[in-house]
Amino acid sequence: MLNIPPGLDPDLLRSFVLVAEGGSVTRAALRVGRTQSAVSMQMRRLEEALGQPLLLRGSRGLSPTPHGLWLLDRARRLLAMHDEIVANFRAPDITGHIRLGSPDDYALFWLPDILAGFAEAHPAAEVEVVCLPTEELLPRFDRGDLDITLFSVGYASHHAGVEGERIWRGPLCWVGSATRPSHLMQPLPLVLSHGGCSWRQAATEALNKAGIPWRMAYSSASQTGTHAVVLAGLGVTVGLSASLPPGLRLLGQEDGMPALPELEIALVSHPGAAAEALAEHIRRGFRSPPATARAA
Template structure:
């Protein structure tokens, strides 16, 4: 259950989430189209309603208090559900064709449940799923060849303008559970193409740590790299989650350097009602499953 007192205005929670995530009332105000003083007043109203301080000012801006951290997770889930309900009932007759971009492993693990729920609520919308790496998906979206797309990015890159962040977490090394391939030097890698942010993060981390490596196998999908690792021919990278039998997560205790955190985001065409409706369903699906499965970049 979301133990939020009855009568809390969703607009207050939406402003709180933006302030907590961005560390700034000014940035949150620009996102919701209000003045800075209006958002500050919203934060005071929310704290008074809940009876606890939610935000603390520090050297890097505003950050959530322990009570604020507890609320932040639940507010995200509540708002995702709220937006899905509003979208569904305000636009029950949406029809048309939607082009959804997704890295292939997102499609395999995340999308079946999301698309099934969307088809039930919007039976007149046809969804075309296009699978390829994040960099190529972003290029196709910029060329107006996709109506919305999931993609991932790292610390070296800011989210695209208009992107909605869905998840943030660490990238992890993945190796064979049966063979100590991670001890080989140079380290054999099974990664995607050179433009993949996961590949760049892995090779940069190895070079900074002074670990020699070689590109043993290349695959555009996580499924392909997992096959190589299962065969005991290399190591790869993925997100911190459950893995197929025969694989395990590797770390500093295995002689491998720490990898950076990555984010999963969503871009959509705001002028297309069907894309907006599907985006709401995707956000709700991610909120319902906060721990992500291993996926390709």
């Protein structure tokens, strides 16, 4: 049972989640359409209502206190339930075929919960999922071959002149074999996607900056393909921190790997009730950790 005081404004919790996740009042203010001072006031009101400090300022921005971390998990779940109730009562009947694009790098992590929730709310709608790299999804979206698409913000999206709506930001991590020390090989064998991939660009730039020699051992547009090679101990790759297959582990600075930038995921959709309904489910899904992550 969620132990949230009665009468606590969901808008305060929504702003808190955005500040805690992004480490910045300014970024949260842009997301909720308020001024920076208004969001700062919301954070003070929330701390006063709960009687505990929730955020601390450090060298990398704002981060949750222990009480803030406790609240963050529950606020995500409460907001997901709140938004689901509102959406289900306000949403029109959605029918027809919706074409959704997504890189497979994070499709398996987020999409199962999102698609299940959408199917429950709109059983008459059919969703076709197309998993391709960002640089292939965006031209398809521009041609009208996709109604809505997720994409990784980076070289490919900037080159295509696409901004989109930022819906998630989090760490990009090095991934290696749990049993074979391929990260100790020289030059470092990389297992990544092709040249236009923002993850590949982030990895190679980090290695070059750190002065670590590397070679491209294997290229694949599929995360399944990269994981198979890393599981064989033939190289290292990059990915998200959650839901790694058995046999893989995260590699950090203690393993001699340089820091990687954060990953941003964005969303674009064409006008239409069906696309907007699915887009709202996606927004809610990315605000709350998937069931697979909560169970891990």
